[in-house]
Amino acid sequence: MRITIVGCGSIGSRLAKAADDMEEVKRIYLVDIRKDLADNVAASLRKAIVVDSVEDELYHCDLVIEASSQAAAKEVAPKVVARGVDIMIMSVGSLVDDDYRNTLFQSAKEHEAKIFIPTGALCGVDGLRSASCDEIDSVELITTKGPKSLAGVQYLVDKGIEVDKIKEKTVIYLGPAREAVKIFPKNINVAATVSLLGLGFDRTKVTIVLDPAATSNSHELRFEGKFGKAVAHTFNVPEADNPKTSHLAALAAISALKRICRNEWIGV
Numbered sequence: 001m002r003i004t005i006v007g008c009g010s011i012g013s014r015l016a017k018a019a020d021d022m023e024e025v026k027r028i029y030l031v032d033i034r035k036d037l038a039d040n041v042a043a044s045l046r047k048a049i050v051v052d053s054v055e056d057e058l059y060h061c062d063l064v065i066e067a068s069s070q071a072a073a074k075e076v077a078p079k080v081v082a083r084g085v086d087i088m089i090m091s092v093g094s095l096v097d098d099d100y101r102n103t104l105f106q107s108a109k110e111h112e113a114k115i116f117i118p119t120g121a122l123c124g125v126d127g128l129r130s131a132s133c134d135e136i137d138s139v140e141l142i143t144t145k146g147p148k149s150l151a152g153v154q155y156l157v158d159k160g161i162e163v164d165k166i167k168e169k170t171v172i173y174l175g176p177a178r179e180a181v182k183i184f185p186k187n188i189n190v191a192a193t194v195s196l197l198g199l200g201f202d203r204t205k206v207t208i209v210l211d212p213a214a215t216s217n218s219h220e221l222r223f224e225g226k227f228g229k230a231v232a233h234t235f236n237v238p239e240a241d242n243p244k245t246s247h248l249a250a251l252a253a254i255s256a257l258k259r260i261c262r263n264e265w266i267g268v
């Protein structure tokens with residue numbers, strides 16, 4: 001299998017290293033708008049080369065893995081599926097716009113391309129996927145992050161909230177997933193994943209808490225339906241190189257790549 005990784009940051013660099021060790025992966029094309037990052041990652045790998053754009057090697061590529069940003073995902077995904085190439089999307093919030101998403105999914109179907117959305121930084125997605133084969137009554141995600149993970153969010157700046165000056169646990173967002181993934185594009189892609197499986201973007205309730213003492217990126221997923229009730233609480237270790245992102249997100253991408261390469265679907 002030949003793969004292209006778009007985005008060589010926290011997730012992309014770890015995924016590239018893991019892919020380099022997988023015998024099923026023969027070639028890794030790396031793209032990043034910061035070419036130095038892609039060059040650094042490629043330098044330590046045996047199978048990787050840097051390309052300027054995802055389109056450069058699309059004809060030779062079996063799977064594109066997007067690990068960049070919502071904006072980049074939105075630009076790249078339609079081009080990839082229109083060429084019949086499979087794509088894994090990490091910036092899942094890029095799928096919030098219904099018209100865009102429906103067109104993308106339709107195009108993938110027509111061109112026989114698959115769209116893979118890993119479970120990311122969240123446990124419990126498997127249960128929600130099964131539960132949503134029958135009636136679901138409610139889906140709620142309560143996310144708690146520390147100041148480093150929530151730094152630089154324009155919405156908070158506009159509200160005059162200085163994340164490093166907050167002294168006690170504070171709810172900084174309460175509302176539907178649809179707004180949450182737009183306001184916090186680098187923090188709550190998991191809410192998009194949950195929305196796609198459960199009740200959609202408007203009926204998935206999201207609470208984001210800023211906890212000055214938080215040492216984890218915590219996601220508490222609660223859902224109820226005909227199957228019963230579930231609560232899955234993940235206390236994630238944030239990545240040192242990007243504290244907005246949890247280590248489990250990179251591991252989820254690696255695990256998804258292994259499942260795709262090896263055609264082994266345990267815990268589906």
Ligand SMILES: NC(=O)C1=CN([C@@H]2O[C@H](COP(=O)(O)OP(=O)(O)OC[C@H]3O[C@@H](n4cnc5c(N)ncnc54)[C@H](OP(=O)(O)O)[C@@H]3O)[C@@H](O)[C@H]2O)C=CC1
Nearest residue numbers: 007009010011032033067068069072091120121186245249
């Ligand atoms: N689904 C999930 O559970 C999770 C999803 N995510 C999401 O996954 C994505 C990747 O996360 P992470 O690795 O931590 O992010 P990083 O910011 O660490 O890395 C992303 C890299 O992609 C680069 N980039 C941005 N735009 C483009 C583009 N158009 N083409 C090529 N490269 C580009 C960035 O450059 P620059 O820094 O200059 O912008 C950066 O080097 C993010 O959108 C993140 O929010 C993260 C955690 C969990």
Ligand SMILES: O=C([O-])CC(=O)C(=O)O
Nearest residue numbers: 121187188189190245246
């Ligand atoms: O990594 C996390 O904790 C979740 C995250 O950033 C996201 O979903 O965008």
